[in-house]
Amino acid sequence: MSAVVETRRHDANARSLDVIVALVRRSLLRVRRLPSAFIPSLIMPVFQLVTFSGAFGAAVRFLGIDPMNWYMPLNAIQGASFGALGVSFGLLNDMETGFFDRVLMAPARRSIIVFGSYAAAIARSVVPVTFVILVSFLGGLHTPGGPVAIAMVIMASVMVALSACGLALGLTLRLRNLGAATLTQFAIFFGIFLSTSQVPLSEMSGWLQACARVNPMTNILRFARQGFLGDITWAQTWGGLVAMVALLAASTIFALTGLRRFER
Amino acid sequence: MSIATTVAHSAQLTKRSVRGRLRQPAALAPAFIFPLFFAALGSASFNRLARDPYFSENIASSFLDYAVAGAVVQGVLFGATSAAGDLATDIEQGFFERLLASPISRVSIVLGRLAASMVVGVSQVVVFISLFVAFGARVTSGAVGVIGLIVSGALLGLAMAGLMAAIAIKSGSPEVVQGSFPLVFVLLFLSSAFFPRHYMTGWYRTVADWNPMSHIVEGMQGFMNHELNVDQFVKAWLVPLGISIVGIAFALRSLNRRLAAS
Structure with a gap:
């Protein structure tokens, strides 16, 4: 009897894996068929990396921070999030065509x-992150924290991308229109810019400092940046880990409850 | 067709365009929200830069005073692109063909849109300056400086709408017009709209030095932060006026080609 149950469980897991693989392949196929929808998420973070480090560089250079090292993690996270958003557009398209x-x-x-959408989001977000890292090395990025610094920025980017994907899925399943993607873009945009995106907390003034102090993105950026600004320490790591896990858990619950509501 | 008739037709089409803009607050909102947000963000993030002696002596007394011109330019560019997008929508949805079938001055079809862009530009400058003054910004050059900023906003709106209208008429596609906005965005970021050129280095500084947008913004910043001088009028009025002439010429050439093809 237990052998039968075990076999059924194994079959269910295999089927689930098949569905995940199919969803990832479908999402990547969409990138190949509609590159014009994906290319901006590849180019924009690189453009912003160049412009932020070029234009606003002096604001952190005054503090003895290399602008490329300061802005690269920000643009990697931003690029990954917008790359993952494509999953929401794909879902909407699938709803319209009946594939969903x-x-x-x-x-x-x-x-x-x-979770299949999450897997697709990882595949879509890793590409812009890699592109941003490569360009920043060409622009003079150095890593006092060693290879772990790169691993940490990739981890932060993917975790934020997954959270953005969860939020986008939850909103798309509830609203069933393009407004969901727009709202998610706004959430990412304001979430990122109302943190230590431009300058450290100590350099901010007034309302922005108050916002950035409670914004979980500040902890995530501190986590992602530390290996590019100096040594990696637990004190700068744990806050980011907590923020990333909490954001991902909240957005996953939002996506799952959205799915349940969609089926009702 | 006489000039008076062309002016009358343009005025009617301007009225229609402005009404169309007002009826789409969702399309108009980004032209107000994003520039205000970026200015607020910049002044809260970079205000400590104002303590740098060079900044406070030569550029502005606070980063908010510095950021006003950049916000105005950003808003006007957003608005002008949307106006050109509306022109492309007219072409795509057939309203343009209906205008051609009516006894209306051909030139007024373009001029009406461009004038509407100027009207929106003027209202944006007035709203932005009022809000920034309420939050503590001050126009050092006084009332004449405010007029200087308003005229500059109108001319910049005309310049950008002219260039974008050329693209709209040629393509007839709102997507193409919206798709070309990132180019405007690039032009804006590679200028001194958000950060002073003095603090830029390397190739980025060279690009910003050559970018006409830097000079327009700095002319407007001059009205905000310095006593009146000729240099401000040259930069803030003559540069956009020059671009307007080129933009309108391109737009009218695109119109002639479309008329010849139809």
């Missing part, structure tokens, strides 16, 4: 739709 109804009929757990 066929996915719902797949003999797999419902949550796989969310």
Whole structure:
């Protein structure tokens, strides 16, 4: 009896994995078929890296910080988030064409739709992050924290991208229109810029400092930047980890409840 | 067709365009929200830069005073692109063809849109300056400086709308017009709109030095932060006026080609 249960569980897991792989392949196929929708998420973070470090560089250079080292993690996170947003556009397209109804009929757990989208978001976000890192090395990036610094910025970017994807899925499943993607873009935009995106907390004044102090993105940026500004320490790491896990958990719950509401 | 008739037709089409803008607050909102947000962000992030002796003596007394001109330029560019997008929508949806079938001055089809862009530009400058003054900014050059800023905003709106209208008429596609906005965005970021040129280095500084947008913004910043001088009028009025002439010429050439093809 237990062998039968074990076999069924194994089959269900295999089917779930198949659905995840299919969703990732479909998302990447969309990138290949509609590159014009993906290319901006590749170019914009690099453009912003160049312009931020070129224009606002003096603001951090005064503090003895290399502008490329300061802005690269910000633009990597931003690029990953906007890259992951494409999953929301894909979902909306699938809803309009009826493909999403066929996915719902797949003999797999419902949550796989969310986790499959997450897997697609990882695939889509790693490309802009890699591009930003490569360009920043060409622009003179140095890593006092060693290779771990690169791993940490990739981790922060992917975690924020997944949170953005969860938020976008939750909103798309509730609103069922393009407004969901716009709202997510606004959330990412304001979430990132109302943090230590431009200058350290100590350099800010007034309302922005108050916002940045409570914004979880400040901790995430501190986590991602530390290996480019000096040594990696636990004191600068744990806050970022907590913020990333909390954001991802909240957005995943939002996406899963959105899916449940969609089916009702 | 007489000049008086062309002016009358342009005025009617300007009225229509402005009404169209007002009826789409969602399309108009980014032209107000983003520049205000960036100015607020800049003044809260970079205000300590104002303690640098060079900044306080030669550029502005606070970063908010510095950021006003950049916000005005950004807003006007957003607005002008949207106006050109509306012209492309007219072409795509057939309203342009209906205008051609009516006894209306051909030139007024373009001039009406461009004038509307100037009207929106003027209202943006007035709203921005009022808000920034309420939050503590001050126009050092006084009332004449405010007029200087308003005229500059109108001329910049005309210049950008002219260039964008050329693209709109040629393509007939609002997507193409919106797609060309990133180029405007690049022009803006590679200038001194958000940060003084003095603090830029390397190739970025060279690009900003050559970028006409830097000079327009600095002319407007001159009205905000210094006593009146001729240099401000040359930069803030004559540079956009020159671009306007080129932009209108391109737009009218695109119109002639479209008329010849139809």
